[in-house]
Amino acid sequence: MVISHLIAAPVNLDHPGHYVHWGVIQLSLANLIVIAVMVVIFIAALLLPFPKDRNRR
Amino acid sequence: MTAPTMPHTWTGRVRARALRDLPPDQLLPEHQPVYVASWIYVFGVLTLAAFLVVLGTGGVLALKGPQWWHRSSTGHYFNSLHLWSVELFMAFMVIHLWGKFFMAAWRGKRAMTWITGAVCFLGSIGTAFTGYLIQSNLDSQWISTQAKDGLNAAGIGSFFNVTDFGQMLMWHIALLPFVVGVLIAVHILQVRRRGVVPPMEIDLRDRVPEQMTP
Numbered sequence: 614m615v616i617s618h619l620i621a622a623p624v625n626l627d628h629p630g631h632y633v634h635w636g637v638i639q640l641s642l643a644n645l646i647v648i649a650v651m652v653v654i655f656i657a658a659l660l661l662p663f664p665k666d667r668n669r670r
Numbered sequence: 671m672t673a674p675t676m677p678h679t680w681t682g683r684v685r686a687r688a689l690r691d692l693p694p695d696q697l698l699p700e701h702q703p704v705y706v707a708s709w710i711y712v713f714g715v716l717t718l719a720a721f722l723v724v725l726g727t728g729g730v731l732a733l734k735g736p737q738w739w740h741r742s743s744t745g746h747y748f749n750s751l752h753l754w755s756v757e758l759f760m761a762f763m764v765i766h767l768w769g770k771f772f773m774a775a776w777r778g779k780r781a782m783t784w785i786t787g788a789v790c791f792l793g794s795i796g797t798a799f800t801g802y803l804i805q806s807n808l809d810s811q812w813i814s815t816q817a818k819d820g821l822n823a824a825g826i827g828s829f830f831n832v833t834d835f836g837q838m839l840m841w842h843i844a845l846l847p848f849v850v851g852v853l854i855a856v857h858i859l860q861v862r863r864r865g866v867v868p869p870m871e872i873d874l875r876d877r878v879p880e881q882m883t884p
Binding site for chain 1: 707708709710712713757761764765768769
């Protein structure tokens with residue numbers, strides 16, 4: 614029951630959005646999560662090895 | 671042996687210029703430099719792939735209309751495909767921008783590549799914004815009335831009316847996709863013309879012998 618609530622919470626959009634505040638900056642939690650995921654993907658793209666093409670001369 | 675003559679028609683001059691700047695093997699190359707084998711170089715083509723999905727799903731939504739995308743399950747599905755392909759388009763484009771910014775991708779006469787990409791980014795924001803305005807629901811009413819105040823306060827509200835559904839619909843499905851599409855085409859042609867920007871260490875290493883030459 615608790616787990617289903619925890620899983621449902623991030624995708625249930627039927628409530629007012631959550632916001633974070635830093636001084637004059639106000640950002641929705643959803644946008645903050647998207648930006649964090651983009652930063653993680655960016656860093657992973659720099660660090661992860663690219664598969665080698667075996668047919669390449 | 672006769673010297674090559676300059677074409678005397680505009681079509682001939684355009685052809686000569688296109689063949690000079692973009693010879694066929696450079697326009698559609700079969701191989702890329704070895705440094706392109708990195709995940710950070712993948713985000714440009716991911717952005718392009720997402721853009722094609724945006725265009726395709728947007729075309730279906732335009733054909734079927736608001737009643738369909740609000741009331742039928744297939745309409746909801748295509749509406750969601752359009753939304754999420756836009757989300758991916760913007761996310762991939764921003765990661766592409768971060769990668770190119772930190773490798774100073776305007777090096778080596780690539781200023782036009784950088785500028786067309788940056789303007790395309792701005793145009794995409796406008797296209798996404800007008801998309802929110804034409805959802806034909808309470809969300810779009812709220813966004814348009816809030817945006818109207820912001821745009822009027824910025825002094826540009828007299829040039830267009832974000833609460834005019836017909837105007838914003840035409841901007842979203844005709845004007846802005848055309849502008850963004852042309853910019854993407856020019857951007858890709860610039861990449862083909864100048865080549866993919868090399869990493870900074872390769873660029874600097876290649877320049878060191880020239881600088882050390884007395």
